[in-house]
Amino acid sequence: MSALEWYAHKSLGDGIFWIQERFYESGNRANIWLDHGAKEDAACRPLLAVATHVHFDHSGGLYQFDRVAVHHAEAEALARGDNFETVTWLSDSEVVRAPSPGWRARQFRVQAVQPTLILQDGDVINLGDRQLTVMHMPGHSRGSICLHDKDRKILFSGDVVYDGSLIDWLPYSRISDYVGTCERLIELVDRGLVEKVLPGHFNTFGAERLFRLASNYISKAGICHKVSTFAMRSLASLALRVTNSRTSP
Numbered sequence: 001m002s003a004l005e006w007y008a009h010k011s012l013g014d015g016i017f018w019i020q021e022r023f024y025e026s027g028n029r030a031n032i033w034l035d036h037g038a039k040e041d042a043a044c045r046p047l048l049a050v051a052t053h054v055h056f057d058h059s060g061g062l063y064q065f066d067r068v069a070v071h072h073a074e075a076e077a078l079a080r081g082d083n084f085e086t087v088t089w090l091s092d093s094e095v096v097r098a099p100s101p102g103w104r105a106r107q108f109r110v111q112a113v114q115p116t117l118i119l120q121d122g123d124v125i126n127l128g129d130r131q132l133t134v135m136h137m138p139g140h141s142r143g144s145i146c147l148h149d150k151d152r153k154i155l156f157s158g159d160v161v162y163d164g165s166l167i168d169w170l171p172y173s174r175i176s177d178y179v180g181t182c183e184r185l186i187e188l189v190d191r192g193l194v195e196k197v198l199p200g201h202f203n204t205f206g207a208e209r210l211f212r213l214a215s216n217y218i219s220k221a222g223i224c225h226k227v228s229t230f231a232m233r234s235l236a237s238l239a240l241r242v243t244n245s246r247t248s249p
């Protein structure tokens with residue numbers, strides 16, 4: 001089976017491609033976006049893989065790339081292969097075709113990757129005919145970023161926002177940061193700077209839905225939510241520590 005058969009892909013036009021794993025049937029199955037700029041093409045440079053954050057469903061394949069970019073706040077975790085911070089959590093039942101004979105989900109680890117580019121809020125990734133501005137949007141994780149193409153009014157949003165229930169109870173999640181992040185998302189909509197969101201999970205959506213998702217999060221982030229999130233985070237942290245200590249060599 002060729003490498004291509006492991007991935008589904010579709011062109012969205014304008015040099016943007018959607019890519020997804022075929023044999024990982026899980027709610028954690030992530031979207032991979034390829035944005036084909038003119039400069040990267042002409043220079044024939046190796047592809048730059050930008051991690052929207054280091055959670056395993058977005059970082060597990062980074063070791064295969066020569067050029068890897070990640071936000072400053074999660075660069076160390078990636079360089080160390082920290083499987084607590086990457087929230088490495090998968091089961092055999094989600095993997096419908098094992099990548100190699102004898103492969104076991106519980107032995108899967110995000111491999112340590114030395115980033116070649118450390119990102120900060122406001123940095124611009126120049127692809128020649130298109131520019132992507134880095135927005136540091138913590139809350140889901142401490143180094144989550146969105147990439148904003150101001151000219152095309154496109155937002156690559158990672159797990160900061162997608163059309164589903166947003167997750168703020170992982171080890172490095174933080175509700176107060178997430179509220180600030182959602183306020184920035186709303187501001188993008190108010191200023192007419194986003195027309196299409198290409199998220200880390202599920203389908204693409206437009207400005208109206210983005211506004212709704214961000215404002216819903218802010219309105220539910222009260223004291224009750226904080227208490228229940230605290231309990232969930234404690235449980236998740238415990239489970240991750242047990243899993244990682246049990247299966248590490």
Ligand SMILES: [Zn+2]
Pocket residue numbers: 053055140141159
């Ligand atoms: Zn995530």
Ligand SMILES: [Zn+2]
Pocket residue numbers: 028030055057058159200201
């Ligand atoms: Zn994810």
